[in-house]
Amino acid sequence: MPELPEVETTLRGISPHILGKKITGVTIRQPRLRWPVPAELAELLVGKTVKAARRRGKYLLLDVGVGHSLIHLGMSGSLRIIAADEPPLFHDHFDLVFGKQALRYCDPRRFGCLLWIDGEPESHSLLAGLGPEPLTDGFTGDYLFERSRKRTQAIKQFIMDSKIVVGVGNIYANEALFMSGIKPIRKAGSLTRKNCQDLADNIRFVLARSIEQGGTTLRDFVGGDGKPGYFKQSLLVYGRGGEPCTRCKKLLKEVRMNDRTTVYCVTCQK
Ligand SMILES: [Zn+2]
Numbered sequence: 001m002p003e004l005p006e007v008e009t010t011l012r013g014i015s016p017h018i019l020g021k022k023i024t025g026v027t028i029r030q031p032r033l034r035w036p037v038p039a040e041l042a043e044l045l046v047g048k049t050v051k052a053a054r055r056r057g058k059y060l061l062l063d064v065g066v067g068h069s070l071i072h073l074g075m076s077g078s079l080r081i082i083a084a085d086e087p088p089l090f091h092d093h094f095d096l097v098f099g100k101q102a103l104r105y106c107d108p109r110r111f112g113c114l115l116w117i118d119g120e121p122e123s124h125s126l127l128a129g130l131g132p133e134p135l136t137d138g139f140t141g142d143y144l145f146e147r148s149r150k151r152t153q154a155i156k157q158f159i160m161d162s163k164i165v166v167g168v169g170n171i172y173a174n175e176a177l178f179m180s181g182i183k184p185i186r187k188a189g190s191l192t193r194k195n196c197q198d199l200a201d202n203i204r205f206v207l208a209r210s211i212e213q214g215g216t217t218l219r220d221f222v223g224g225d226g227k228p229g230y231f232k233q234s235l236l237v238y239g240r241g242g243e244p245c246t247r248c249k250k251l252l253k254e255v256r257m258n259d260r261t262t263v264y265c266v267t268c269q270k
Pocket residue numbers: 245246247248249250265266267268269
């Protein structure tokens with residue numbers, strides 16, 4: 001599933017090809033994504049220039065002056081830059097055409113979306129309740145500490161809640177908790193201020209490192225038929241249940257929490 005680092009890498013990969021460029025065509029082959037692609041979208045976008053492109057959580061926002069186009073990659077979506085006349089494959093659901101190039105969206109499971117936002121994107125229902133970006137100054141240990149007081153929810157679920165902080169997916173939650181020595185099932189409200197500072201630092205670290213590693217795949221966003229933006233990472237716990245802990249060599253424990261794979265070390269994480 002595309003997580004925040006993949007979405008950020010996608011943004012960086014496609015931006016040079018669409019910024020300041022005029023949309024000359026919109027082709028919707030499959031409007032039934034997670035939410036229907038608005039019928040009037042082509043009319044709204046054609047002839048407009050992409051003035052800015054940014055990410056909020058795992059949403060991509062293309063500012064065309066009179067409004068924004070919002071794209072989410074869902075469970076299996078990807079975007080790449082192709083020659084506009086390249087024949088589409090079965091799961092290539094829409095193209096935004098920029099002259100001879102196009103931004104093509106592929107999504108086998110169709111959980112992604114392409115929507116239109118009038119006015120301020122931050123007040124749109126999908127974005128309004130989102131917590132701070134983990135890689136900005138608004139996300140700190142003190143913030144986590146204040147928000148987690150009296151919360152009995154498990155800390156792992158707490159940091160994966162986009163109302164608390166956006167973009168901390170399952171892999172990153174597992175990794176950051178291990179690096180912080182915090183057991184995923186521990187009550188959020190029981191964390192000390194120091195715990196929260198470590199956790200905030202490590203969340204930032206794992207996300208930033210992943211974006212950095214994704215940077216080496218940027219060329220994959222242009223041409224080819226590869227799946228861009230999903231990169232292998234060196235992980236300490238995720239995907240390593242039953243294998244030895246890198247610190248103490250005890251076998252890592254794997255459990256399901258909220259239907260998500262959770263891996264931790266019973267010795268190193270308190
Ligand atoms: Zn250990």
